[in-house]
Amino acid sequence: MENNIQNQYAAYAKMASIVRQSPILKCECGSQFWREVYVIRKVNGILVGSSKPYEVLPQNVLVCDKCGRLCDEYKSDIEVEEDNASKIKLQV
Numbered sequence: 001m002e003n004n005i006q007n008q009y010a011a012y013a014k015m016a017s018i019v020r021q022s023p024i025l026k027c028e029c030g031s032q033f034w035r036e037v038y039v040i041r042k043v044n045g046i047l048v049g050s051s052k053p054y055e056v057l058p059q060n061v062l063v064c065d066k067c068g069r070l071c072d073e074y075k076s077d078i079e080v081e082e083d084n085a086s087k088i089k090l091q092v
């Protein structure tokens, strides 16, 4: 039992070390801080087994806390329209 706890702690410590040594993702503006926002998808009800014409499903994404740009990691999933360098309109 005690050995199992030690193994779990060692696994946790190893994972924490891996995370600390990983690079921090930065925005094009240089900021390394992000905030969570949501886009809302209208999903065809038939596709999700609903009797309604559509279901509303929120999807969380990260935008730069400084300039508002959508994190690059989401750009393949979400179309964005830049109306200027500091504002992003999310389109679904």
Ligand SMILES: [Zn+2]
Pocket: 027, 028, 029, 030, 031, 064, 065, 066, 067, 068, 069
């Ligand atoms: Zn930024």
